[in-house]
Amino acid sequence: MAAFSNLNCPTSLSSPSSSSCSSSRLTPSSPCFSSRRLSFSSSALKKFIPKKISLQLTRYWNVVNTQDGAVTASPPENVAPLKNLKDQLLSITSSEEVRETTSVDIVNEHDSTVSIVVVGASGDLAKKKIFPALFALYYEDCLPKHFTVFGYARSKMTDAELRDMVSRTLTCRIDKRENCSEKMEQFLKRCFYHSGQYDSEKNFAELDMKLRDHEGGRVSNRLFYLSIPPNIFIEVVRCTSNSASSANGWTRVIVEKPFGRDSESSAALTRDLKQYLMEDQIFRIDHYLGKELVENLSVLRFSNIIFGPLWSRQYIRNVQFIFSEDFGTEGRGGYFDNYGIIRDIMQNHLLQLLALFAMETPVSLDAEDVRNEKVKVLRSMKPLQLENVVVGQYKSQIKGGVTYPAYTDDKTVPEGSLTPTFAAAALFINNARWDGVPFLMKAGKALHSKMAEIRVQFRPVPGNLFNSIFGTDLDRATNELVIRVQPDEGIYLKINNKVPGLAMRLDQSNLNLHYAARYAKEIPDAYERLLLDAIEGERRLFIRSDELDAAWALFTPVLKELEEKKVMPELYPYGSRGPVGAHYLAARHNVQWGDISASEHPQE
Numbered sequence: 001m002a003a004f005s006n007l008n009c010p011t012s013l014s015s016p017s018s019s020s021c022s023s024s025r026l027t028p029s030s031p032c033f034s035s036r037r038l039s040f041s042s043s044a045l046k047k048f049i050p051k052k053i054s055l056q057l058t059r060y061w062n063v064v065n066t067q068d069g070a071v072t073a074s075p076p077e078n079v080a081p082l083k084n085l086k087d088q089l090l091s092i093t094s095s096e097e098v099r100e101t102t103s104v105d106i107v108n109e110h111d112s113t114v115s116i117v118v119v120g121a122s123g124d125l126a127k128k129k130i131f132p133a134l135f136a137l138y139y140e141d142c143l144p145k146h147f148t149v150f151g152y153a154r155s156k157m158t159d160a161e162l163r164d165m166v167s168r169t170l171t172c173r174i175d176k177r178e179n180c181s182e183k184m185e186q187f188l189k190r191c192f193y194h195s196g197q198y199d200s201e202k203n204f205a206e207l208d209m210k211l212r213d214h215e216g217g218r219v220s221n222r223l224f225y226l227s228i229p230p231n232i233f234i235e236v237v238r239c240t241s242n243s244a245s246s247a248n249g250w251t252r253v254i255v256e257k258p259f260g261r262d263s264e265s266s267a268a269l270t271r272d273l274k275q276y277l278m279e280d281q282i283f284r285i286d287h288y289l290g291k292e293l294v295e296n297l298s299v300l301r302f303s304n305i306i307f308g309p310l311w312s313r314q315y316i317r318n319v320q321f322i323f324s325e326d327f328g329t330e331g332r333g334g335y336f337d338n339y340g341i342i343r344d345i346m347q348n349h350l351l352q353l354l355a356l357f358a359m360e361t362p363v364s365l366d367a368e369d370v371r372n373e374k375v376k377v378l379r380s381m382k383p384l385q386l387e388n389v390v391v392g393q394y395k396s397q398i399k400g401g402v403t404y405p406a407y408t409d410d411k412t413v414p415e416g417s418l419t420p421t422f423a424a425a426a427l428f429i430n431n432a433r434w435d436g437v438p439f440l441m442k443a444g445k446a447l448h449s450k451m452a453e454i455r456v457q458f459r460p461v462p463g464n465l466f467n468s469i470f471g472t473d474l475d476r477a478t479n480e481l482v483i484r485v486q487p488d489e490g491i492y493l494k495i496n497n498k499v500p501g502l503a504m505r506l507d508q509s510n511l512n513l514h515y516a517a518r519y520a521k522e523i524p525d526a527y528e529r530l531l532l533d534a535i536e537g538e539r540r541l542f543i544r545s546d547e548l549d550a551a552w553a554l555f556t557p558v559l560k561e562l563e564e565k566k567v568m569p570e571l572y573p574y575g576s577r578g579p580v581g582a583h584y585l586a587a588r589h590n591v592q593w594g595d596i597s598a599s600e601h602p603q604e
């Protein structure tokens with residue numbers, strides 16, 4: 001379900017219903033739909049729509065919400081637009097019954113409004129990511145005609161102070177664009193603030209009153225973004241649900257990670273959330289799924305004939321998922337120490353990349369079909385053994401006269417903390433496609449660079465004709481596909497090539513798709529895509545509870561073992577390439593990390 005018609009602003013893949021049909025996220029054959037939806041109360045449903053039709057409606061239309069006695073339905077893919085509702089109903093029932101449906105209240109975007117409530121508006125994530133993403137969406141005309149942004153937190157602030165805070169921190173990709181300050185003024189007029197406690201239904205009821213004022217009697221849709229520490233999620237959801245949910249539209253809640261810290265706490269969080277919310281109201285965000293190159297992974301795989309046949313143990317010898325940051329946990333040590341790098345990056349971001357990479361072809365691009373395939377991969381994974389994990393922690397380093405701190409120098413980190421700031425792991429998928437292929441992960445803070453990438457190393461060519469004339473060992477100069485998620489997005493394929501000239505000399509070169517050179521358009525921030533999807537009710541890029549259970553089932557035993565056995569992390573200097581143990585781990589599986597191979601750093 002999407003979008004609020006604009007050429008820049010895409011509609012979702014699975015349910016094309018926007019008037020911006022030229023958008024890149026539509027499949028080429030998709031028809032162009034209006035974004036209008038049907039909305040009616042269940043009493044109206046009973047009164048005006050005979051049971052037979054309402055059953056058919058439920059079967060053929062996507063009923064997107066059934067809360068507080070309200071039903072909202074939108075046309076599924078490949079049915080005629082809303083204006084043809086009557087024709088459709090005629091085709092499924094008798095004309096006499098259809099006559100009665102004229103009382104159905106057809107709601108379009110002009111009659112509905114979306115309120116986006118950023119809970120924890122005074123915090124780091126809200127300032128850094130959420131408000132800038134909302135502004136970028138506004139600038140690109142991707143937000144609905146009627147929308148309001150509300151900040152909610154305990155800090156005392158006026159609307160003007162919130163606007164000031166938002167405008168001062170709106171450093172986003174839009175900054176240098178035409179009319180930016182004019183658009184900013186307009187955007188800020190839609191931003192408001194309400195100060196309240198996170199556990200006070202009374203304070204949320206006050207927020208509800210303000211929201212109603214702004215909604216002006218339209219069908220109200222509400223999106224709550226929980227940008228707060230996890231220990232207060234449930235209180236906020238309780239208050240939202242009891243005192244501030246929409247009376248006649250949808251209410252959705254975006255939940256930020258961490259979703260617990262092991263299987264048990266994650267299950268408890270899901271159980272508690274479900275006291276107040278249906279699963280389809282919960283949008284668990286993993287912002288890596290909103291990154292351009294991650295969204296492109298399925299396109300690359302499933303729309304190019306050259307990759308599909310190679311995508312298995314037969315041709316791929318290992319796959320690497322690498323995340324590194326060139327700064328430490330400065331400022332976030334308090335949070336980080338309770339979680340560590342495995343929970344912070346591997347269990348979610350890198351595992352999601354792995355699942356997307358390794359899944360079978362989904363039945364469709366529909367959220368449930370894609371998530372079903374990801375769950376199957378996660379549930380097929382071999383239990384992770386401690387021997388296949390290496391942990392590290394950064395230590396102080398003096399470089400160029402600058403002293404870089406150790407992890408434990410942070411005042412918010414307990415003395416002698418064993419929390420890993422680096423980890424490497426070798427994982428395996430027990431299925432026919434991937435049996436025996438090492439999937440290596442490596443994630444670390446305070447390393448030499450900031451980047452995230454996926455590396456696919458292919459097997460050597462059997463009986464290679466050129467073995468004798470290649471300058472180096474051809475068995476090592478195998479094809480490698482690199483998907484550089486960030487920075488400087490790109491995809492390149494290492495191939496062996498003849499060096500031009502009369503002699504038969506071979507070297508390894510890149511077939512290079514460098515995004516900055518190929519596409520003039522800047523890449524949207526992941527939070528923009530994900531916020532837009534949540535507003536549109538598109539769940540494909542959000543984590544379903546069974547995915548989460550499977551992800552925790554994989555990592556919880558090893559996390560417990562690390563903690564119980566008090567495994568000492570290997571120390572590595574701030575700004576280095578990480579602990580040497582990661583190389584031994586890879587070598588045991590006959591793998592060499594692609595990011596540190598000589599061909600990646602010829603100048604070093």
Ligand SMILES: NC(=O)C1=CN([C@@H]2O[C@H](COP(=O)(O)OP(=O)(O)OC[C@H]3O[C@@H](n4cnc5c(N)ncnc54)[C@H](OP(=O)(O)O)[C@@H]3O)[C@@H](O)[C@H]2O)C=CC1
Pocket residue numbers: 120121122123124125126153154155198226227228229230232256257258335
């Ligand atoms: N920052 C980041 O880069 C990322 C953050 N996240 C997740 O997003 C969420 C928000 O992160 P972030 O903005 O960094 O968090 P902050 O620590 O900045 O907290 C957000 C707001 O919550 C309130 N708050 C903070 N601590 C408490 C407390 N102990 N009890 C009650 N209220 C509190 C404060 O608002 P006030 O005092 O005004 O009420 C604060 O401004 C967290 O779940 C985090 O794990 C996920 C990925 C990245």
Ligand SMILES: O=C1O[C@H](COP(=O)(O)O)[C@@H](O)[C@H](O)[C@H]1O
Pocket residue numbers: 287325344345452
């Ligand atoms: O979720 C998190 O992600 C960030 C890295 O995100 P990126 O988009 O900048 O790559 C990481 O710094 C943080 O520790 C983690 O919680």
